[in-house]
Amino acid sequence: METQRLNLPNLPTEILYLILESLGFDDLRSLSCVDKRLRGILIPILFRHVQFSFSTSSLSDLGKLAESQVRQHVRILSYTVPDLLKPGHLDFEYFKRAVFTPDEYIVATAGFYEDEPAARYPSRYMKVYDTLKGTCKDQQKILEKKLDLDTLTTSLRALPRINELKIRVCESLDTGHWEFLPLHFNLTNVDDSFTHHARTVAEALKDARNAGISLGTISLNFLKITSFGPSEGAKFRRLWSAVDSLLEQSTFLCVIGHTVPFELLIDMKLTVKKLELRHCLIFYDTWRKLLEVHRKSLHHIEIYDSKIGGMGEDWCLFHKISPQxxxxxxxxxxFTAKESVHHESFFKRVKGWTIELIKSDPSKNAGDVANAL
Incomplete structure (x- = not known):
């Protein structure tokens, strides 16, 4: 009897949660199969944040989830959106002549297959081509049948408790070891990709709103972008050009990622009312311009795990957010400010600040403004 009381399923709920917080996702998924009580506790945790991507298999899985009982637990959807591949560039003769030649492949992979015979190079080269061609066919099927729009529209209507949609911006093309320029610039359609994704999401959100489902936060996640070169900068600008339609469906914009070029947030002159920044590095001058551009509309800011630099003599030093x-x-x-905590997931919480900007009395000068901390 004593042993039974010490079994995990029989522990008090408070203690059980403390234990569960130290476990990984796979462990929690396994525990959800142990008994009815653990399943009842873990299912809301496991399905709180659902991730899917621009592929037929992932969209199909999302559609099935939206028809299941667990849909009531979904609070956050994360949608990973890639660049769209150009179908015409995947003709094999053109590919090996103008996109990624066998010689370029040998140079790009020389350090990975030193101990293998050269005779295996052709089969590995073909595997790269076949993978890219398969991805391209999958993307074209989605575009032709509008599977992304249909699935997202249906799913948003079916998720009664959803309050955040994350658009996860990934690198131009995930090629594993082969981070080789011809693959990035010759294969992907930078001009149209993110305009398509943003407008698709906006249309689905508009439909959900018409059905009485109001989404609180639109998040743009750039953590998978390691640096912003000309291609990524152009991509980001085109994405913002389509974000206006997203903001019409939501009052809260969240931007995530250390390398986000905030200058573009200023250049695009969007009407932002509520802004959340997560895992960002911000320069002081950019921050001030951002506040000035959105002075009339912006009234609520949340900042988590972010730093501000470029202040005075310590130009290269980034500071954690503090009252000072x-x-x-x-x-x-x-303004008023208070410390807050953002629950990124069951496993991760980040500390930060919630700031309310109060419309100043024009008759008062800056010295009369009281900042309540």
Whole structure:
């Protein structure tokens, strides 16, 4: 009897949650199969944040989830959107002549297959081509049948508790070891890809809103972008050009990622009312311009795991957000601020600040503004 009381399923709920927080996703998934009580506790955790991508198999899985009982537990959807491949460039003769030649492949992979015979190079080269061609065919099927729009529209209507949709921006093309320029610039359609994805999401959100489902937050996640070169900068700008339609369906914009070029947030002159920043590095001058551009509309800011740099002599030093830093970076603005915690998942919580910008009395000068911390 004593042994039974010490079994995991029989522990008090408070203690059980403390134990579960230390486990990984796969462990939690296994535990959900142990008994009815653990399943009842874990299913809401496992399905709180659902990730899917622009592929027929992933969209199919999302559609099935939206028809299941677990749909009531989904709070966050993360949609990974890639660049779209150009079908005409995957003709094999053109591919091996103008996109990624066998000689380029040998140079790009020389350090990975030194101990293998050269006779195996052709089969590995063909595997790269076949993988890319298969991905391209899959993308074209989605576009022709509008599977992304139909699935997302149906799913958003079926998820009664969803409050955030994340658009996860990935690298131009995930080629594993072969981060080789011809693959990036010759195969992908940078001009149209993210405009398509943003407009598809906006249309699905509009349909959901018409059905009475209001989404709180639109998140743009750039953590998978390691650096912003000309291609990524152009991609980001085109994405923002389509974000206006997204903001019409949501009042809260969240931007995630260390390398996000905030200058583009300023250049696009979007109407942002609520802004959340996660895992960002921000320069002071950019921050101030951002506040000025959105002075009339922006009234709520949340900042988590982010730093601000470029202040005074410490130009290269980035500072964690603190009451002292807030007083400096929000000088001239009337605001209140309080510490807060964002629950990124059951496993991860990040600390930060919630800031309310108060419309200043025009008759008061900056010295009369009281910043409540």
């Amino acid at each position: 830093i807030l007083s400096r970076v929000l000088a001239g603005f009337q």
